[in-house]
Amino acid sequence: MSAAQYTALGNLSPQGRWRRVLLIALVPMICAFIYYAYESSFIPPSFKPLPSSGLTNTSSEAFNQDDLSMATVIKALYSPILHPIDAANFTDEDGDVYRLQGEPRFKEKLGKKVLILDIDSRPLTGEGQLMNQELKWKGMRPLSAGMLSHYMFAMIHGYDYKFMRAPDYPDRWGTWVKVPMMKEALKTHDYIVFMDSDVMFHYPHLPLEWLLNYWNMTADTLAMMSIDPDEPQNYDAKGNRYLNTGFVIAQQSKRTQDMYKAWGECPSETRYKGCSKWKLEWAHEQAAFGNYLRYDFDRPDDIKVLPCVEANGAPEATDRGGCKGIFVRHFWVDKGLLSKGLSDSVMQYFLPRLHQLYHQQASENIIDTKGFKLDGVDLVEMTEQEKEELRNSDGQNQKDEGF
The missing domain is CATH 3.90.550.10 (Spore Coat Polysaccharide Biosynthesis Protein SpsA; Chain A)
Known part of the structure:
Protein backbone atom coordinates (compact mmCIF):
# COMPACT_ATOMS: atom_id res chain seq x y z
CA MET A 1 0.00 0.00 0.00
CA SER A 2 1.47 3.37 -0.99
CA ALA A 3 2.04 6.25 1.41
CA ALA A 4 -0.65 8.24 -0.38
CA GLN A 5 -3.27 5.90 0.97
CA TYR A 6 -2.47 6.78 4.57
CA THR A 7 -3.72 9.87 6.33
CA ALA A 8 -1.25 12.64 7.06
CA LEU A 9 -1.35 14.15 10.55
CA GLY A 10 -2.92 17.40 9.49
CA ASN A 11 -5.63 15.73 7.41
CA LEU A 12 -6.83 13.14 9.89
CA SER A 13 -10.59 13.26 10.40
CA PRO A 14 -11.81 13.03 14.01
CA GLN A 15 -13.64 9.77 13.31
CA GLY A 16 -13.28 7.29 10.45
CA ARG A 17 -16.22 5.81 8.65
CA TRP A 18 -16.83 2.17 9.59
CA ARG A 19 -17.71 -0.42 7.00
CA ARG A 20 -20.62 -1.67 9.00
CA VAL A 21 -21.49 -4.84 7.16
CA LEU A 22 -18.13 -6.59 7.39
CA LEU A 23 -17.30 -5.26 10.82
CA ILE A 24 -20.63 -6.31 12.35
CA ALA A 25 -20.23 -9.75 10.84
CA LEU A 26 -16.73 -10.25 12.19
CA VAL A 27 -16.76 -8.68 15.66
CA PRO A 28 -18.51 -11.66 17.31
CA MET A 29 -15.88 -13.95 15.89
CA ILE A 30 -13.17 -11.86 17.57
CA CYS A 31 -14.85 -12.20 20.92
CA ALA A 32 -15.28 -15.95 20.55
CA PHE A 33 -11.96 -17.02 19.14
CA ILE A 34 -9.15 -14.51 18.96
CA TYR A 35 -7.92 -14.69 22.56
CA TYR A 36 -7.11 -18.37 22.42
CA ALA A 37 -6.40 -18.55 18.71
CA TYR A 38 -3.54 -20.56 17.32
CA GLU A 39 -1.51 -19.42 14.36
CA SER A 40 -2.15 -21.10 11.03
CA SER A 41 -0.17 -20.34 7.91
CA PHE A 42 -2.84 -21.44 5.47
CA ILE A 43 -4.73 -18.80 3.51
CA PRO A 44 -7.26 -20.42 1.17
CA PRO A 45 -6.04 -20.10 -2.43
CA SER A 46 -9.49 -18.95 -3.50
CA PHE A 47 -9.36 -16.00 -1.09
CA LYS A 48 -9.70 -12.67 -2.89
CA PRO A 49 -9.67 -9.20 -1.34
CA LEU A 50 -13.04 -7.64 -0.75
CA PRO A 51 -13.78 -4.18 -2.16
CA SER A 52 -13.59 -1.26 0.24
CA SER A 53 -17.35 -0.78 0.08
CA GLY A 54 -17.87 -3.88 2.25
CA LEU A 55 -18.62 -7.57 2.00
CA THR A 56 -18.88 -9.20 -1.41
CA ASN A 57 -21.34 -12.07 -1.46
CA THR A 58 -20.17 -14.57 -4.05
CA SER A 59 -22.82 -17.12 -3.14
CA SER A 60 -26.45 -17.09 -4.21
CA GLU A 61 -27.55 -16.39 -0.64
CA ALA A 62 -27.84 -12.76 0.43
CA PHE A 63 -26.95 -11.69 3.93
CA ASN A 64 -29.28 -9.69 6.11
CA GLN A 65 -27.12 -6.82 7.37
CA ASP A 66 -29.30 -6.39 10.45
CA ASP A 67 -29.16 -10.07 11.39
CA LEU A 68 -26.50 -10.61 14.04
CA SER A 69 -27.21 -14.30 14.53
CA MET A 70 -24.28 -16.68 14.68
CA ALA A 71 -25.54 -18.41 11.52
CA THR A 72 -25.22 -15.12 9.63
CA VAL A 73 -21.76 -14.50 11.06
CA ILE A 74 -20.60 -17.92 9.87
CA LYS A 75 -22.06 -17.40 6.40
CA ALA A 76 -20.43 -13.98 6.16
CA LEU A 77 -17.05 -15.43 7.12
CA TYR A 78 -16.97 -18.48 4.85
CA SER A 79 -19.35 -17.99 1.90
CA PRO A 80 -17.16 -15.58 -0.08
CA ILE A 81 -14.25 -18.03 -0.05
CA LEU A 82 -15.92 -21.40 -0.58
CA HIS A 83 -13.99 -23.66 -2.93
CA PRO A 84 -15.94 -24.33 -6.16
CA ILE A 85 -17.71 -27.67 -6.11
CA ASP A 86 -16.53 -28.69 -9.58
CA ALA A 87 -13.06 -27.13 -9.45
CA ALA A 88 -10.43 -29.18 -11.26
CA ASN A 89 -8.03 -29.08 -8.33
CA PHE A 90 -7.44 -28.04 -4.73
CA THR A 91 -4.20 -26.73 -3.20
CA ASP A 92 -3.66 -27.48 0.47
CA GLU A 93 -1.81 -25.46 3.09
CA ASP A 94 1.49 -27.13 2.18
CA GLY A 336 -6.70 -32.88 23.26
CA LEU A 337 -5.79 -31.40 19.87
CA LEU A 338 -9.45 -31.15 18.84
CA SER A 339 -9.77 -27.69 20.39
CA LYS A 340 -6.77 -26.47 18.44
CA GLY A 341 -8.25 -28.00 15.29
CA LEU A 342 -11.49 -26.07 15.85
CA SER A 343 -9.66 -22.79 16.43
CA ASP A 344 -7.51 -23.36 13.33
CA SER A 345 -10.62 -24.00 11.25
CA VAL A 346 -11.88 -20.55 12.23
CA MET A 347 -8.71 -18.49 12.52
CA GLN A 348 -7.14 -19.49 9.20
CA TYR A 349 -10.16 -17.82 7.56
CA PHE A 350 -10.85 -15.08 10.05
CA LEU A 351 -7.32 -13.67 10.26
CA PRO A 352 -6.99 -12.81 6.52
CA ARG A 353 -10.38 -11.10 6.64
CA LEU A 354 -9.42 -9.12 9.75
CA HIS A 355 -6.09 -8.16 8.15
CA GLN A 356 -7.90 -7.10 4.99
CA LEU A 357 -10.28 -4.90 6.97
CA TYR A 358 -7.28 -3.32 8.66
CA HIS A 359 -5.87 -2.31 5.27
CA GLN A 360 -9.24 -1.18 3.95
CA GLN A 361 -9.46 1.33 6.76
CA ALA A 362 -5.81 2.37 6.62
CA SER A 363 -6.58 5.86 5.31
CA GLU A 364 -8.77 6.49 8.35
CA ASN A 365 -6.91 4.64 11.08
CA ILE A 366 -3.19 4.95 10.31
CA ILE A 367 -1.43 8.23 11.11
CA ASP A 368 1.80 8.69 9.17
CA THR A 369 4.10 11.14 10.97
CA LYS A 370 7.28 10.19 9.14
CA GLY A 371 7.32 13.70 7.63
CA PHE A 372 7.89 15.12 11.11
CA LYS A 373 10.78 14.98 13.56
CA LEU A 374 10.73 14.71 17.32
CA ASP A 375 12.04 17.77 19.15
CA GLY A 376 11.73 16.80 22.78
CA VAL A 377 8.04 15.91 23.03
CA ASP A 378 6.99 18.06 20.08
CA LEU A 379 6.40 17.05 16.46
CA VAL A 380 8.10 19.47 14.08
CA GLU A 381 7.68 19.26 10.32
CA MET A 382 10.90 18.26 8.58
CA THR A 383 12.64 20.07 5.77
CA GLU A 384 13.12 18.27 2.45
CA GLN A 385 16.78 17.77 3.25
CA GLU A 386 15.89 16.18 6.59
CA LYS A 387 13.39 13.89 4.88
CA GLU A 388 16.08 12.74 2.47
CA GLU A 389 18.45 12.04 5.34
CA LEU A 390 15.70 10.06 7.06
CA ARG A 391 15.17 7.90 3.97
CA ASN A 392 18.86 7.05 4.00
CA SER A 393 19.04 6.23 7.71
CA ASP A 394 17.43 2.79 7.20
CA GLY A 395 15.52 2.51 10.47
CA GLN A 396 18.22 3.64 12.84
CA ASN A 397 17.42 2.88 16.52
CA GLN A 398 14.38 0.74 15.60
CA LYS A 399 13.88 -2.57 17.36
CA ASP A 400 13.37 -5.84 15.58
CA GLU A 401 9.89 -7.35 15.84
CA GLY A 402 9.49 -9.34 19.03
CA PHE A 403 11.74 -7.19 21.24
Whole structure:
Protein backbone atom coordinates (compact mmCIF):
# COMPACT_ATOMS: atom_id res chain seq x y z
CA MET A 1 0.00 0.00 0.00
CA SER A 2 1.47 3.37 -0.99
CA ALA A 3 2.04 6.25 1.41
CA ALA A 4 -0.65 8.24 -0.38
CA GLN A 5 -3.27 5.90 0.97
CA TYR A 6 -2.47 6.78 4.57
CA THR A 7 -3.72 9.87 6.33
CA ALA A 8 -1.25 12.64 7.06
CA LEU A 9 -1.35 14.15 10.55
CA GLY A 10 -2.92 17.40 9.49
CA ASN A 11 -5.63 15.73 7.41
CA LEU A 12 -6.83 13.14 9.89
CA SER A 13 -10.59 13.26 10.40
CA PRO A 14 -11.81 13.03 14.01
CA GLN A 15 -13.64 9.77 13.31
CA GLY A 16 -13.28 7.29 10.45
CA ARG A 17 -16.22 5.81 8.65
CA TRP A 18 -16.83 2.17 9.59
CA ARG A 19 -17.71 -0.42 7.00
CA ARG A 20 -20.62 -1.67 9.00
CA VAL A 21 -21.49 -4.84 7.16
CA LEU A 22 -18.13 -6.59 7.39
CA LEU A 23 -17.30 -5.26 10.82
CA ILE A 24 -20.63 -6.31 12.35
CA ALA A 25 -20.23 -9.75 10.84
CA LEU A 26 -16.73 -10.25 12.19
CA VAL A 27 -16.76 -8.68 15.66
CA PRO A 28 -18.51 -11.66 17.31
CA MET A 29 -15.88 -13.95 15.89
CA ILE A 30 -13.17 -11.86 17.57
CA CYS A 31 -14.85 -12.20 20.92
CA ALA A 32 -15.28 -15.95 20.55
CA PHE A 33 -11.96 -17.02 19.14
CA ILE A 34 -9.15 -14.51 18.96
CA TYR A 35 -7.92 -14.69 22.56
CA TYR A 36 -7.11 -18.37 22.42
CA ALA A 37 -6.40 -18.55 18.71
CA TYR A 38 -3.54 -20.56 17.32
CA GLU A 39 -1.51 -19.42 14.36
CA SER A 40 -2.15 -21.10 11.03
CA SER A 41 -0.17 -20.34 7.91
CA PHE A 42 -2.84 -21.44 5.47
CA ILE A 43 -4.73 -18.80 3.51
CA PRO A 44 -7.26 -20.42 1.17
CA PRO A 45 -6.04 -20.10 -2.43
CA SER A 46 -9.49 -18.95 -3.50
CA PHE A 47 -9.36 -16.00 -1.09
CA LYS A 48 -9.70 -12.67 -2.89
CA PRO A 49 -9.67 -9.20 -1.34
CA LEU A 50 -13.04 -7.64 -0.75
CA PRO A 51 -13.78 -4.18 -2.16
CA SER A 52 -13.59 -1.26 0.24
CA SER A 53 -17.35 -0.78 0.08
CA GLY A 54 -17.87 -3.88 2.25
CA LEU A 55 -18.62 -7.57 2.00
CA THR A 56 -18.88 -9.20 -1.41
CA ASN A 57 -21.34 -12.07 -1.46
CA THR A 58 -20.17 -14.57 -4.05
CA SER A 59 -22.82 -17.12 -3.14
CA SER A 60 -26.45 -17.09 -4.21
CA GLU A 61 -27.55 -16.39 -0.64
CA ALA A 62 -27.84 -12.76 0.43
CA PHE A 63 -26.95 -11.69 3.93
CA ASN A 64 -29.28 -9.69 6.11
CA GLN A 65 -27.12 -6.82 7.37
CA ASP A 66 -29.30 -6.39 10.45
CA ASP A 67 -29.16 -10.07 11.39
CA LEU A 68 -26.50 -10.61 14.04
CA SER A 69 -27.21 -14.30 14.53
CA MET A 70 -24.28 -16.68 14.68
CA ALA A 71 -25.54 -18.41 11.52
CA THR A 72 -25.22 -15.12 9.63
CA VAL A 73 -21.76 -14.50 11.06
CA ILE A 74 -20.60 -17.92 9.87
CA LYS A 75 -22.06 -17.40 6.40
CA ALA A 76 -20.43 -13.98 6.16
CA LEU A 77 -17.05 -15.43 7.12
CA TYR A 78 -16.97 -18.48 4.85
CA SER A 79 -19.35 -17.99 1.90
CA PRO A 80 -17.16 -15.58 -0.08
CA ILE A 81 -14.25 -18.03 -0.05
CA LEU A 82 -15.92 -21.40 -0.58
CA HIS A 83 -13.99 -23.66 -2.93
CA PRO A 84 -15.94 -24.33 -6.16
CA ILE A 85 -17.71 -27.67 -6.11
CA ASP A 86 -16.53 -28.69 -9.58
CA ALA A 87 -13.06 -27.13 -9.45
CA ALA A 88 -10.43 -29.18 -11.26
CA ASN A 89 -8.03 -29.08 -8.33
CA PHE A 90 -7.44 -28.04 -4.73
CA THR A 91 -4.20 -26.73 -3.20
CA ASP A 92 -3.66 -27.48 0.47
CA GLU A 93 -1.81 -25.46 3.09
CA ASP A 94 1.49 -27.13 2.18
CA GLY A 95 1.15 -26.22 -1.50
CA ASP A 96 0.32 -29.77 -2.60
CA VAL A 97 -2.20 -29.95 -5.43
CA TYR A 98 -5.01 -32.53 -5.58
CA ARG A 99 -6.70 -32.97 -8.96
CA LEU A 100 -9.96 -34.50 -10.06
CA GLN A 101 -9.76 -37.43 -12.43
CA GLY A 102 -12.24 -36.95 -15.25
CA GLU A 103 -15.56 -35.13 -15.36
CA PRO A 104 -17.00 -34.36 -11.90
CA ARG A 105 -20.28 -36.05 -11.04
CA PHE A 106 -21.37 -33.36 -8.59
CA LYS A 107 -21.62 -29.86 -10.07
CA GLU A 108 -24.39 -28.33 -7.96
CA LYS A 109 -24.88 -27.98 -4.22
CA LEU A 110 -26.52 -30.96 -2.58
CA GLY A 111 -27.82 -28.80 0.27
CA LYS A 112 -30.25 -30.58 2.58
CA LYS A 113 -29.81 -33.86 0.73
CA VAL A 114 -26.68 -34.20 2.86
CA LEU A 115 -26.89 -34.94 6.57
CA ILE A 116 -23.90 -34.28 8.82
CA LEU A 117 -24.51 -36.73 11.63
CA ASP A 118 -23.40 -37.04 15.25
CA ILE A 119 -24.47 -40.12 17.21
CA ASP A 120 -24.02 -40.75 20.93
CA SER A 121 -25.89 -42.57 23.66
CA ARG A 122 -24.25 -40.67 26.54
CA PRO A 123 -25.96 -37.68 28.18
CA LEU A 124 -22.98 -35.30 27.57
CA THR A 125 -24.34 -32.86 30.14
CA GLY A 126 -21.27 -32.62 32.35
CA GLU A 127 -19.07 -29.56 32.69
CA GLY A 128 -17.41 -28.74 29.38
CA GLN A 129 -19.65 -31.15 27.47
CA LEU A 130 -21.83 -30.27 24.50
CA MET A 131 -25.28 -30.75 26.05
CA ASN A 132 -24.48 -28.62 29.08
CA GLN A 133 -26.34 -25.29 28.88
CA GLU A 134 -23.06 -23.44 29.45
CA LEU A 135 -19.91 -24.05 27.46
CA LYS A 136 -16.74 -21.99 27.68
CA TRP A 137 -13.65 -22.21 25.50
CA LYS A 138 -11.43 -22.71 28.52
CA GLY A 139 -12.41 -26.02 30.05
CA MET A 140 -14.30 -27.31 27.01
CA ARG A 141 -14.01 -31.06 26.65
CA PRO A 142 -12.21 -32.07 23.43
CA LEU A 143 -15.12 -34.03 21.98
CA SER A 144 -17.37 -30.98 22.26
CA ALA A 145 -14.99 -29.18 19.91
CA GLY A 146 -15.26 -32.03 17.44
CA MET A 147 -19.06 -32.04 17.36
CA LEU A 148 -19.23 -28.25 17.17
CA SER A 149 -16.96 -28.40 14.12
CA HIS A 150 -19.44 -30.81 12.48
CA TYR A 151 -22.31 -28.43 13.21
CA MET A 152 -20.34 -25.49 11.81
CA PHE A 153 -19.38 -27.41 8.66
CA ALA A 154 -23.06 -28.11 7.99
CA MET A 155 -23.98 -24.43 8.42
CA ILE A 156 -21.16 -23.27 6.15
CA HIS A 157 -22.36 -25.38 3.24
CA GLY A 158 -26.11 -25.49 3.86
CA TYR A 159 -26.24 -29.19 4.75
CA ASP A 160 -28.60 -30.63 7.31
CA TYR A 161 -27.21 -31.45 10.74
CA LYS A 162 -28.55 -33.83 13.37
CA PHE A 163 -27.35 -35.10 16.72
CA MET A 164 -29.02 -38.45 17.35
CA ARG A 165 -29.14 -39.55 20.97
CA ALA A 166 -29.25 -43.30 20.62
CA PRO A 167 -30.67 -45.94 22.94
CA ASP A 168 -28.10 -48.33 24.39
CA TYR A 169 -27.70 -51.95 23.41
CA PRO A 170 -27.89 -54.03 26.62
CA ASP A 171 -25.37 -56.58 25.36
CA ARG A 172 -22.95 -54.63 23.13
CA TRP A 173 -20.25 -52.02 23.36
CA GLY A 174 -21.59 -48.49 23.03
CA THR A 175 -20.13 -47.76 19.59
CA TRP A 176 -22.45 -50.35 18.03
CA VAL A 177 -25.33 -47.85 18.21
CA LYS A 178 -23.90 -45.93 15.24
CA VAL A 179 -24.96 -48.73 12.87
CA PRO A 180 -28.77 -48.67 13.33
CA MET A 181 -28.73 -44.86 13.69
CA MET A 182 -26.94 -44.43 10.36
CA LYS A 183 -29.39 -46.85 8.78
CA GLU A 184 -32.28 -44.78 10.13
CA ALA A 185 -30.76 -41.50 8.91
CA LEU A 186 -30.44 -42.91 5.39
CA LYS A 187 -34.23 -43.13 5.22
CA THR A 188 -34.51 -39.33 5.16
CA HIS A 189 -31.36 -38.16 3.36
CA ASP A 190 -29.60 -39.08 0.14
CA TYR A 191 -26.16 -38.83 1.72
CA ILE A 192 -25.01 -39.01 5.31
CA VAL A 193 -21.62 -38.10 6.73
CA PHE A 194 -21.09 -39.73 10.09
CA MET A 195 -18.08 -38.68 12.15
CA ASP A 196 -16.91 -39.78 15.55
CA SER A 197 -16.59 -36.82 17.87
CA ASP A 198 -12.80 -36.89 17.52
CA VAL A 199 -13.03 -36.42 13.74
CA MET A 200 -13.25 -33.12 11.84
CA PHE A 201 -12.88 -31.68 8.35
CA HIS A 202 -9.57 -29.84 8.16
CA TYR A 203 -10.66 -27.37 5.48
CA PRO A 204 -14.18 -26.17 6.29
CA HIS A 205 -14.32 -24.08 3.09
CA LEU A 206 -13.89 -27.23 0.98
CA PRO A 207 -17.35 -28.63 0.09
CA LEU A 208 -18.27 -32.26 0.56
CA GLU A 209 -19.33 -32.31 -3.11
CA TRP A 210 -15.75 -31.64 -4.18
CA LEU A 211 -14.49 -34.48 -2.00
CA LEU A 212 -17.15 -36.81 -3.43
CA ASN A 213 -15.86 -35.94 -6.90
CA TYR A 214 -12.24 -36.36 -5.83
CA TRP A 215 -12.88 -39.70 -4.11
CA ASN A 216 -15.13 -40.78 -6.99
CA MET A 217 -18.40 -41.65 -5.34
CA THR A 218 -20.45 -43.21 -8.12
CA ALA A 219 -24.18 -43.85 -8.29
CA ASP A 220 -23.46 -47.42 -7.16
CA THR A 221 -21.32 -46.57 -4.14
CA LEU A 222 -22.82 -47.67 -0.83
CA ALA A 223 -20.26 -46.19 1.53
CA MET A 224 -16.81 -44.62 1.78
CA MET A 225 -14.42 -45.31 4.65
CA SER A 226 -10.73 -44.73 5.25
CA ILE A 227 -8.29 -47.56 5.64
CA ASP A 228 -6.59 -47.83 9.04
CA PRO A 229 -2.82 -47.45 9.63
CA ASP A 230 -0.52 -50.33 8.78
CA GLU A 231 -0.23 -51.73 12.30
CA PRO A 232 -0.71 -55.31 13.59
CA GLN A 233 -3.94 -54.64 15.52
CA ASN A 234 -5.61 -53.20 12.42
CA TYR A 235 -5.69 -56.42 10.36
CA ASP A 236 -8.69 -58.70 9.93
CA ALA A 237 -8.73 -62.50 9.90
CA LYS A 238 -7.93 -62.56 6.18
CA GLY A 239 -4.89 -60.34 6.52
CA ASN A 240 -6.44 -57.11 5.24
CA ARG A 241 -6.46 -53.82 7.09
CA TYR A 242 -9.66 -52.66 8.73
CA LEU A 243 -11.69 -49.79 7.35
CA ASN A 244 -12.17 -47.15 10.02
CA THR A 245 -15.82 -46.64 10.91
CA GLY A 246 -15.18 -43.34 12.69
CA PHE A 247 -15.71 -41.52 9.39
CA VAL A 248 -18.35 -42.85 7.00
CA ILE A 249 -19.95 -41.30 3.94
CA ALA A 250 -22.98 -43.38 2.91
CA GLN A 251 -25.35 -43.04 -0.03
CA GLN A 252 -28.99 -44.04 0.16
CA SER A 253 -30.10 -47.08 -1.82
CA LYS A 254 -31.90 -50.35 -1.15
CA ARG A 255 -28.56 -52.12 -1.22
CA THR A 256 -27.19 -49.66 1.35
CA GLN A 257 -30.12 -50.43 3.64
CA ASP A 258 -29.47 -54.15 3.16
CA MET A 259 -25.82 -53.65 4.10
CA TYR A 260 -26.62 -51.74 7.28
CA LYS A 261 -29.24 -54.33 8.27
CA ALA A 262 -26.72 -57.14 7.82
CA TRP A 263 -24.11 -55.14 9.72
CA GLY A 264 -26.38 -54.43 12.69
CA GLU A 265 -27.51 -58.06 12.85
CA CYS A 266 -23.99 -59.44 12.49
CA PRO A 267 -23.57 -60.40 16.20
CA SER A 268 -26.73 -62.54 16.07
CA GLU A 269 -24.75 -64.92 13.81
CA THR A 270 -27.78 -65.73 11.66
CA ARG A 271 -25.69 -64.73 8.65
CA TYR A 272 -22.11 -64.40 9.88
CA LYS A 273 -20.82 -67.18 12.12
CA GLY A 274 -18.40 -65.99 14.78
CA CYS A 275 -19.48 -62.34 14.69
CA SER A 276 -20.82 -62.38 18.24
CA LYS A 277 -17.26 -62.01 19.58
CA TRP A 278 -17.26 -58.42 18.38
CA LYS A 279 -20.14 -57.43 20.67
CA LEU A 280 -17.66 -56.46 23.38
CA GLU A 281 -14.24 -57.26 21.96
CA TRP A 282 -12.25 -54.51 20.22
CA ALA A 283 -12.70 -53.28 17.46
CA HIS A 284 -16.44 -53.92 17.92
CA GLU A 285 -18.61 -52.83 14.95
CA GLN A 286 -15.48 -51.91 12.98
CA ALA A 287 -14.12 -55.46 13.30
CA ALA A 288 -17.51 -56.87 12.30
CA PHE A 289 -17.52 -54.75 9.16
CA GLY A 290 -13.90 -55.60 8.39
CA ASN A 291 -14.23 -59.35 8.89
CA TYR A 292 -17.63 -59.87 7.28
CA LEU A 293 -19.50 -57.04 5.59
CA ARG A 294 -16.71 -55.82 3.30
CA TYR A 295 -16.46 -59.30 1.78
CA ASP A 296 -20.21 -59.72 1.38
CA PHE A 297 -20.86 -56.35 -0.25
CA ASP A 298 -17.96 -56.52 -2.66
CA ARG A 299 -19.15 -55.20 -6.00
CA PRO A 300 -16.52 -52.92 -7.56
CA ASP A 301 -18.17 -49.67 -6.41
CA ASP A 302 -19.87 -50.91 -3.23
CA ILE A 303 -17.24 -49.76 -0.70
CA LYS A 304 -14.78 -47.02 -1.61
CA VAL A 305 -11.60 -47.29 0.44
CA LEU A 306 -10.17 -43.84 1.15
CA PRO A 307 -6.42 -43.33 1.66
CA CYS A 308 -5.36 -43.15 5.29
CA VAL A 309 -3.19 -40.11 4.51
CA GLU A 310 -6.24 -38.19 3.27
CA ALA A 311 -9.08 -39.26 5.55
CA ASN A 312 -7.62 -40.63 8.77
CA GLY A 313 -5.17 -39.65 11.47
CA ALA A 314 -3.54 -36.26 12.01
CA PRO A 315 -0.06 -34.74 11.58
CA GLU A 316 0.89 -36.18 14.97
CA ALA A 317 0.28 -39.67 13.52
CA THR A 318 2.52 -39.44 10.46
CA ASP A 319 4.90 -41.98 12.00
CA ARG A 320 1.98 -44.42 12.14
CA GLY A 321 1.52 -45.28 8.49
CA GLY A 322 1.73 -41.69 7.26
CA CYS A 323 -1.88 -41.03 8.24
CA LYS A 324 -1.77 -37.24 8.59
CA GLY A 325 -5.41 -36.50 7.71
CA ILE A 326 -5.04 -34.10 4.80
CA PHE A 327 -8.79 -33.58 4.34
CA VAL A 328 -10.34 -35.36 7.32
CA ARG A 329 -8.53 -35.55 10.64
CA HIS A 330 -9.10 -38.28 13.20
CA PHE A 331 -7.41 -37.38 16.46
CA TRP A 332 -6.95 -40.86 17.90
CA VAL A 333 -3.37 -40.03 18.93
CA ASP A 334 -4.17 -36.94 21.02
CA LYS A 335 -7.82 -36.00 21.42
CA GLY A 336 -6.70 -32.88 23.26
CA LEU A 337 -5.79 -31.40 19.87
CA LEU A 338 -9.45 -31.15 18.84
CA SER A 339 -9.77 -27.69 20.39
CA LYS A 340 -6.77 -26.47 18.44
CA GLY A 341 -8.25 -28.00 15.29
CA LEU A 342 -11.49 -26.07 15.85
CA SER A 343 -9.66 -22.79 16.43
CA ASP A 344 -7.51 -23.36 13.33
CA SER A 345 -10.62 -24.00 11.25
CA VAL A 346 -11.88 -20.55 12.23
CA MET A 347 -8.71 -18.49 12.52
CA GLN A 348 -7.14 -19.49 9.20
CA TYR A 349 -10.16 -17.82 7.56
CA PHE A 350 -10.85 -15.08 10.05
CA LEU A 351 -7.32 -13.67 10.26
CA PRO A 352 -6.99 -12.81 6.52
CA ARG A 353 -10.38 -11.10 6.64
CA LEU A 354 -9.42 -9.12 9.75
CA HIS A 355 -6.09 -8.16 8.15
CA GLN A 356 -7.90 -7.10 4.99
CA LEU A 357 -10.28 -4.90 6.97
CA TYR A 358 -7.28 -3.32 8.66
CA HIS A 359 -5.87 -2.31 5.27
CA GLN A 360 -9.24 -1.18 3.95
CA GLN A 361 -9.46 1.33 6.76
CA ALA A 362 -5.81 2.37 6.62
CA SER A 363 -6.58 5.86 5.31
CA GLU A 364 -8.77 6.49 8.35
CA ASN A 365 -6.91 4.64 11.08
CA ILE A 366 -3.19 4.95 10.31
CA ILE A 367 -1.43 8.23 11.11
CA ASP A 368 1.80 8.69 9.17
CA THR A 369 4.10 11.14 10.97
CA LYS A 370 7.28 10.19 9.14
CA GLY A 371 7.32 13.70 7.63
CA PHE A 372 7.89 15.12 11.11
CA LYS A 373 10.78 14.98 13.56
CA LEU A 374 10.73 14.71 17.32
CA ASP A 375 12.04 17.77 19.15
CA GLY A 376 11.73 16.80 22.78
CA VAL A 377 8.04 15.91 23.03
CA ASP A 378 6.99 18.06 20.08
CA LEU A 379 6.40 17.05 16.46
CA VAL A 380 8.10 19.47 14.08
CA GLU A 381 7.68 19.26 10.32
CA MET A 382 10.90 18.26 8.58
CA THR A 383 12.64 20.07 5.77
CA GLU A 384 13.12 18.27 2.45
CA GLN A 385 16.78 17.77 3.25
CA GLU A 386 15.89 16.18 6.59
CA LYS A 387 13.39 13.89 4.88
CA GLU A 388 16.08 12.74 2.47
CA GLU A 389 18.45 12.04 5.34
CA LEU A 390 15.70 10.06 7.06
CA ARG A 391 15.17 7.90 3.97
CA ASN A 392 18.86 7.05 4.00
CA SER A 393 19.04 6.23 7.71
CA ASP A 394 17.43 2.79 7.20
CA GLY A 395 15.52 2.51 10.47
CA GLN A 396 18.22 3.64 12.84
CA ASN A 397 17.42 2.88 16.52
CA GLN A 398 14.38 0.74 15.60
CA LYS A 399 13.88 -2.57 17.36
CA ASP A 400 13.37 -5.84 15.58
CA GLU A 401 9.89 -7.35 15.84
CA GLY A 402 9.49 -9.34 19.03
CA PHE A 403 11.74 -7.19 21.24
